[in-house]
Amino acid sequence: xxxxEPPFLLNQHVGERRVNRRSLLVAATAxxxxxxxxxxxxxxxxxxxxxxxxxxNPVYQKWAEAARPAINVSLNYQSVGSGAGQAQxxxxxxxxxxxxxxxxxxxxxxxxxxxxxxxxxxxxAIVNLPNVADxxxxxxxxxxxxIYLGKITKWNDPRLVELNRDLNLPNLAIAPVYRADGSGxxxxxxxxxxxxxxxxxxxxxxxxxxxxxxxxxxxGNEGVAGTVRNTRGAIGYVENAYALQNNLVSTRIRNKAGNxxxxxxxxxxxxxxxxxxxxxxxxxxxIDTQGxxxxxxxxxxxxxxxxxxxxxxxxxxxxxxxxxxxxxxDDIARQLEYIPIPDKVADAVRQAWTQQIKSxxxxxxxxxx
Amino acid sequence: MSQATATAVEALPASTRRAAGxxxxxxxxxxxxGAGVFVLLLLGAIIVExxxxxxxxxxxxxxxxxTSLEWDPVQEVFGAGVPVYGTILTAVLAIILAVPVxxxxxxxxxxxxxxxxxxxxxxxxxxLAAVPSIIYGMWGFFVVVPVMARHxxxxxxxxxxxxxxxxxxxxxxxxxxxxxxxxxILAIMILPFIAATMRDVFEQVPPVFKExxxxxxxxxxxxxxxxxxxxxxxxxxGGIMLGLGRALGETMAVTFVIGNANRIATSLFGPGNTIASxxxxxxGESQLxxxxxxxxxxxxxxxxxxxxxxxxxxxxxxxxRLKG
Numbered sequence: 001x002x003x004x005e006p007p008f009l010l011n012q013h014v015g016e017r018r019v020n021r022r023s024l025l026v027a028a029t030a031x032x033x034x035x036x037x038x039x040x041x042x043x044x045x046x047x048x049x050x051x052x053x054x055x056x057n058p059v060y061q062k063w064a065e066a067a068r069p070a071i072n073v074s075l076n077y078q079s080v081g082s083g084a085g086q087a088q089x090x091x092x093x094x095x096x097x098x099x100x101x102x103x104x105x106x107x108x109x110x111x112x113x114x115x116x117x118x119x120x121x122x123x124x125a126i127v128n129l130p131n132v133a134d135x136x137x138x139x140x141x142x143x144x145x146x147i148y149l150g151k152i153t154k155w156n157d158p159r160l161v162e163l164n165r166d167l168n169l170p171n172l173a174i175a176p177v178y179r180a181d182g183s184g185x186x187x188x189x190x191x192x193x194x195x196x197x198x199x200x201x202x203x204x205x206x207x208x209x210x211x212x213x214x215x216x217x218x219x220g221n222e223g224v225a226g227t228v229r230n231t232r233g234a235i236g237y238v239e240n241a242y243a244l245q246n247n248l249v250s251t252r253i254r255n256k257a258g259n260x261x262x263x264x265x266x267x268x269x270x271x272x273x274x275x276x277x278x279x280x281x282x283x284x285x286x287i288d289t290q291g292x293x294x295x296x297x298x299x300x301x302x303x304x305x306x307x308x309x310x311x312x313x314x315x316x317x318x319x320x321x322x323x324x325x326x327x328x329x330d331d332i333a334r335q336l337e338y339i340p341i342p343d344k345v346a347d348a349v350r351q352a353w354t355q356q357i358k359s360x361x362x363x364x365x366x367x368x369x
Numbered sequence: 370m371s372q373a374t375a376t377a378v379e380a381l382p383a384s385t386r387r388a389a390g391x392x393x394x395x396x397x398x399x400x401x402x403g404a405g406v407f408v409l410l411l412l413g414a415i416i417v418e419x420x421x422x423x424x425x426x427x428x429x430x431x432x433x434x435x436t437s438l439e440w441d442p443v444q445e446v447f448g449a450g451v452p453v454y455g456t457i458l459t460a461v462l463a464i465i466l467a468v469p470v471x472x473x474x475x476x477x478x479x480x481x482x483x484x485x486x487x488x489x490x491x492x493x494x495x496x497l498a499a500v501p502s503i504i505y506g507m508w509g510f511f512v513v514v515p516v517m518a519r520h521x522x523x524x525x526x527x528x529x530x531x532x533x534x535x536x537x538x539x540x541x542x543x544x545x546x547x548x549x550x551x552x553x554i555l556a557i558m559i560l561p562f563i564a565a566t567m568r569d570v571f572e573q574v575p576p577v578f579k580e581x582x583x584x585x586x587x588x589x590x591x592x593x594x595x596x597x598x599x600x601x602x603x604x605x606x607g608g609i610m611l612g613l614g615r616a617l618g619e620t621m622a623v624t625f626v627i628g629n630a631n632r633i634a635t636s637l638f639g640p641g642n643t644i645a646s647x648x649x650x651x652x653g654e655s656q657l658x659x660x661x662x663x664x665x666x667x668x669x670x671x672x673x674x675x676x677x678x679x680x681x682x683x684x685x686x687x688x689x690r691l692k693g
Contacts, residue, residue, distance in 0.1 A: 087656070181654070183654065206443065207443040208442075211439075216630055217629030219625065230545055231518055231544055
């Protein structure tokens with residue numbers, strides 16, 4: 001065991017804190033090199049700045065790298081957390097804000113912001129049980145909610161045995177592990193549990209951090225994964241990308257159609273296709289969607305853009321950047337285990353840009369540029 | 370801290386009086402006085418700022434904020450009871466674990482160790498104090514926690530946990546994390562502070578006292594108990610309080626291993642939280658102007674008050690030695 005742990009430490013590529021550190025480095029490098037470049041011949045390169053959610057940070061950084069030569073727009077994105085991102089765009093200290101949880105309609109109106117999705121991510125449940133391999137265990141949302149409520153406390157509980165007749169479940173205490181730091185990941189996870197369990201909704205509710213009736217907390221995705229690894233009988237939740245890259249044991253979960261689905265790109269895309277994107281402000285609910293193959297815990301992440309930009313040129317460049325990403329960034333997103341948004345949604349976003357973001361009464365974004 | 374500054378400021382006029390009239394001395398005096406006053410102002414400003422920031426929480430929940438066990442960000446009900454309990458419990462446990470070892474280290478270094486060993490071992494102890502707390506946190510999470518989860522906690526839960534009277538202190542699932550693990554890491558972190566203070570004060574005992582006792586036929590332990598400890602008692606307690614102050618405010622190392630649950634656990638192996646750890650975890654996602662942010666600042670204020678009291682007591686007890 002001792003031998004296997006140090007690589008685990010080194011191999012985290014998508015863990016939020018690690019990413020934070022990397023993004024800091026990127027930001028620092030950008031801050032020091034870009035002005036230099038500006039003086040030595042890259043003067044036309046347009047600068048845009050953004051701040052917010054940590055979850056989409058890896059894909060935004062990769063997009064920024066690829067878009068720089070393609071459309072001559074240089075993005076400086078700081079992953080400071082959704083809450084801080086919302087605060088920064090409210091004060092207009094950045095060109096765009098990024099948030100995992102959608103802003104409410106009133107808040108958007110009050111702050112004169114428009115919001116659109118960029119990519120989606122998914123959560124998986126991970127377990128540490130003897131003789132249980134990846135995607136073997138079957139769980140339902142109701143059972144997960146009762147585990148996190150502290151009502152199901154043993155792995156050989158009749159309800160778990162009922163779902164997993166083929167597994168020999170031990171008489172072992174269940175140790176639920178949750179994110180101790182406020183995070184969008186927790187927001188999505190409790191949104192799911194609240195949607196499938198009225199009791200969970202009433203007793204715990206939805207937020208970036210909640211009052212957990214049972215279990216132990218760990219810091220960041222890597223903290224949850226590490227605690228689950230260390231504790232026999234533990235169960236936790238992490239982003240799918242994180243589970244894949246660290247070879248964690250995920251479970252199947254029963255979706256709304258009643259099928260036990262595996263966490264695969266197909267099941268994530270199915271959830272995206274089946275969601276209703278025509279809701280105001282694109283605040284689509286991708287939790288527990290219809291569809292035979294849909295993975296039940298999928299969530300989009302959002303960009304917040306001022307409707308009356310102070311500097312229309314910079315705002316236009318933000319839109320050029322994301323337009324480029326919608327057209328050319330799907331492969332990069334998939335490589336990093338994100339789910340690109342469907343093309344029809346991207347088209348609707350472009351339409352919303354034209355309609356909502358105006359400077360002096362004229363739309364800032366025109367399809368022809 | 371403030372007392373030391375105050376003494377420095379008072380001492381200045383006395384030493385500069387002789388050279389009054391020289392412009393350089395007046396500038397020097399003003400600069401030094403300014404530096405002293407600046408620290409005091411800074412300290413005051415931090416306290417006031419924390420109190421103003423936490424005012425919304427204090428006003429909403431009243432004095433009950435300090436004792437309330439509720440921490441529900443969804444319902445916006447906040448109370449400091451659980452983190453205050455966790456902070457004090459882990460710090461006191463850490464002291465209980467660290468003091469005997471620190472005493473042993475200091476005793477060994479001043480009385481038993483051969484001359485050539487004293488410097489390297491003393492330096493090693495002081496170097497322990499220089500290790501950043503995040504390193505202790507990661508070491509705790511990746512090394513100590515698995516060992517606790519697999520070997521130590523199951524063994525204790527199955528044996529001591531079954532005993533009738535004290536069993537409840539050691540029950541529950543062996544997560545490896547929890548109040549006890551946090552206290553253990555804290556104990557290792559504060560050990561060098563306490564050991565260094567103890568060594569320094571033990572060395573200040575006039576040799577003639579000890580030699581007299583040895584001359585009367587006292588053993589080493591009798592000399593320690595009958596001469597050295599009574600002579601240095603207040604300073605030793607002051608050193609322990611210094612360690613306590615550090616244990617109270619420690620953040621990163623604790624966050625990794627305490628389990629981060631806002632519930633009161635009766636078992637020492639149960640998860641808990643400390644003020645510093647809770648503030649660090651929740652700060653990032655707190656909205657500007659929200660009640661939650663105010664509650665976190667109020668927690669900071671409470672921690673400041675607790676630390677201030679502990680450090681003030683430690684300074685007061687150490688005063689005779691500091692003056693000498």
